[in-house]
Amino acid sequence: MKLEQVFGVSRDQVATYIEREAVDNALTLALKETRQIIIYGSSKQGKTSLLHRHVPPNNRVTVHCGPTTTAEDIYRSFLRQRGVEIVTEKTSATSRDVGTSISAKFTALIPFFGEGSAETKGEVKAGSKQDEKRKAIEFNLANAQDVGELLHQVEGAGVFFHVLENFHYLTDDVQRQLAFDLRTFEEMGLRFVILGVWRERNRLVQYNGDLQDRIAEVPVEPWELPDFQRIVNVGSEILRVTFSPEVAARIFTEAHGSVAVVQELLKKVCERAGITEAVTGAKPPVVLADLAQLQSAIEDKVAEYAARHVRSLESIAAGSRARRTTEDTAALFLPYHLVRVMVHRTYNELKDGIERKTLQQLIQEKHRAPDNVRTSDVTGMLSRLAALQANQNIVPPLFDFDPGTRRVKVVDSTLYFFIDNCDPEEVMAEIPHPDPDVGDAAGGEQASA
Template structure:
């Protein structure tokens, strides 16, 4: 039997790791939802198993996957779905075949749908005879901005796959809102969509379209319970024929902040630091906590570049912030100074407002409306700064700013925060020192 590599068992990667476990409150709910006619919304913080859940229970041949990005609009999303189904998309204004980036602003297109099974034609010539596949097409004039038009094309080819919209959170709010309304149309037509997004509040899409109530099933991938982590760690260790002490397992869970991705990565680094790269015929025991400290240090170093750069980028947005309030800089400062547990549970908007006023150079100018505008635009700000995945999200129903990438909590827990704060450029000092006078 071929030995298993540690990278096959533990870690965060595109492929399924062998330490994956099914959880009744998540996997069973997802499997039951697949049997219904409802759309499915899978949500939770970054690296909490959303994509793994999808790959576990939906075969690649049964889905059409669209990886959403900040620049996607309705046309590019629907165009991608049709192209993946081998449907030609042409401009209604010319015979030019459109590429992915060549989009008619008015949304008017002609689509050519191939008949199932082409016909073979023999083409003779003086040189010889050759055969080529000749395809017949039916043409439709459609508007790629209209879900009804797109749905009719899909029904014409007897479409039966699931449409997967991954990274839904990267889309601008207006696009998310439009898609929330289109979901009603698609469900009426028997076309189902699975949405995966990084956020932590319930009823996210219902806030855009209340008519989706009873038409979607929400599957949160959080929380991960201690017993779940025990199962993952022990399953992976067993596959590699390794045993970890209870104290080491406890410490892994304590520093993971409830994030399975961090557990997976620390286990991978711990086994590597212990000199274990693959499964062995003899039982190996990991009981040296210094090796775990080494693994944690490696992950802190891995996260440092990304998180420091992300915090600096958000703070740097202060330079273009209207009115010289520099609120992005101040919110980064509050985040660095806050307790880890508070960041994990989320900070109320009013609390953020109060704390910023306490340290702001002109506190009387910081109004509640300014805070609301900042928090509502937090997602777009991170998108413009290419912070992938996003670190924060604002729950409008609960009025809390939440950390949605637990690796930031891990990074802050094991970093020198006073030193980190010194690295964040202060716009007052670098751009307009006269404001202090």
Template sequence: MVTNYKTHEVYGVSNEMIATYIERSDVDDLFIKGLEKNKHLVIYGASKQGKTALTQKHLEEKDYIRVNCSPASTIQDLYNSIVRQLNIEIVESREVSQEVGGEIKAGVKAKIKIPFFGSGEANLEGKETFNEGDKTSYKIVDYNLFLAQDLSELLRAINFDKKIIVENFHYLTEENQKLLSIDLRIFDDYKIQFIVLGIWREKNRLIQFNGDLVDRLIEIPVEPWEREHLKAIIDEGFPLLNVSFENVLEELIETCFDSVGVFQELCKESCYAAGVRETSEDTIYITADNISTAIEKKLSDYSSRHIRCLEAFVEQKAKSSDEIPLYIPYYFVKTLLNEDFDDITSGLKRRVIQEKIRTIHHRPDDVRPSDMGYFLQTLVANQIKKSISPPIFDYDIGTSSVKIIDSTFYFFLKNCNKEEILEYIPVPVGL
């Protein structure tokens, strides 16, 4: 019996598993080996490049707890979420202060009710109780919701054997990223495996925060997507929808700029343009006109978001002073939109950005290396603060260059009218 598929089940970007997921030996095999070795896994790359899909492919829901980060999340919030998802009963709690790294941190100390498995199986000390209804023994133990060691001991006491997936690690403040990186060393000692997902492109992001993680984690970049990978997606989808891209495949691959998310969306929209909403009885051949229609549709979708993001990015309130501010974000965007596309894809060097900003700046002599340094080091944090999600730009310290980490932004830049986009960007007050 032939299975009938809806087009959005075969192609596109979705929270659900897409039927055309393909395994890549340098990514999927590394992930599987990491699971077997029980080392922390760090999955990174631009947005919509398959990070979450990788975990969904190889793990069932019963195998993990997923914690989503937000700009407001603290380490305590993450640990609270883990405890809450395990349905662990908190008998009572109170706020406490804890010294961490010479600083006083607020935390919560709680009395936790956990099953008691007998001598030797749980090393937490506490008052033992007995539940007549379910014939289960329990222990009431003190537990600090801020400390990784307390959480580790609690998880070991209840025989916790799942993975902990941390989504959107990049949304955490740098301080909280560092704190979690330090705590991962403790979790590793207790054989509790974390899988960290984040949007960036350079290696060793967590190791920069904690050198002790060397040899304790495995990094898995989900990029690049090679041409043969994208062709394999088409081969996988052909028998499911009975739709052929053979006449336009090269054009389609060139258009997506190695972004599997853009590629999947263009495939979906091309099918819709050809009138294919589900598995076709007869083979349908996608045409160049179908591809053009798909490009126009996705450019419209992406443009509205990216223009709003650029407007928010350059927005800067002038302080109460007679001197006009430097407005570095505004000049950065102007520089970016005047760059050749090939130079943008290879990454914009810090020195080059500064030189080009100075050539068009209203106070060129005041654009100092320290000003550029501060702008670049806070690049992601400022985007998150302005609700630009996912972030568009990131600064790679290792190569001293700005890289685009929103995979749809390349498609937008290549297909938009840059002069028209510049007209949308508000000129700061005083210029």
């Protein structure tokens, strides 16, 4: 078996996937119930792998959400993937009271197997003519009940799941609409699974309190040290290598709870030792105990993560420029100061998130106009944080603001490792200050004052 099939982060499930009793059992139980399911946690912590482990491909359809995705886009995709063809007809109406209005009338053509009205659709495939009977049904694509009735008509045997990946990229309005629609789907017996990058419970309940006790939430965090040791043990047996206790302990410490960092460092250590596949033959297992090799592996990963994280942090900081000409508060350049504060924090300060009031105080300490940094300004900036990252194509996002706890949290699990091993002054020196009166040289903690 090749090294990349055993250790590392991959689109395909690696051989060192381990089941964790609390997490896997929670999902297994939720799948047997009737509630909607939410799988949440930081990025690269195993949400998708967990779902794929327990729900086979023929029992699910998936929509990958983006910042411009609407609820209608999601429903259209689900219907299309289930074999429903949607025909759109533009209609207009005029009255003396209102001007001409144009609306879309939708007709669904679904596979038809019984008696009644139907149309025959001819298709040519592989040189032969195939006739497929479809039933035409008018419906409202924006109405959850209409969509649910169509999905029911194409529902096959067994339980089927409609999966929403990257739910966190949707706008607040779309998330709120889906939170209400989920209640309708739950009553109709349709199952949905939502995967989101956030770290607190009850995210959707904040949008619709009626979902309380109607959804099953499955957090993929935290990862514990025994979990990491099991990954090492499984991979070691497959590759026929042995990681010394000192090397393993250092990797676990550096990871700060990120399974992605553990996997990547294990892979890097093997690469540094020249191991690209399982040791074969009568050779004894290779012992990996060189701390210098591990340090080199850490430096390699810091450099790799830096390429993405610095660019992402710069994009967030540059969000200040886009608003400065339209809002009085834009001249505060708060996204830049958010980045500065986060980069200069330790893991212990970041792991539970930074409360909005604390963040405001930290920004005021180094801001040129501290008295102008009001609570409403900071709250507004944090509320726009998800949209800012999505618009800048920061995938996955680095930060998330939880309006319930009023905390901004790191949600890219590799960012802890990067911040812990980088020089914050060097990072900020690479991020131009958006204020032309300060200049690019003001990136450091002291100069930005």
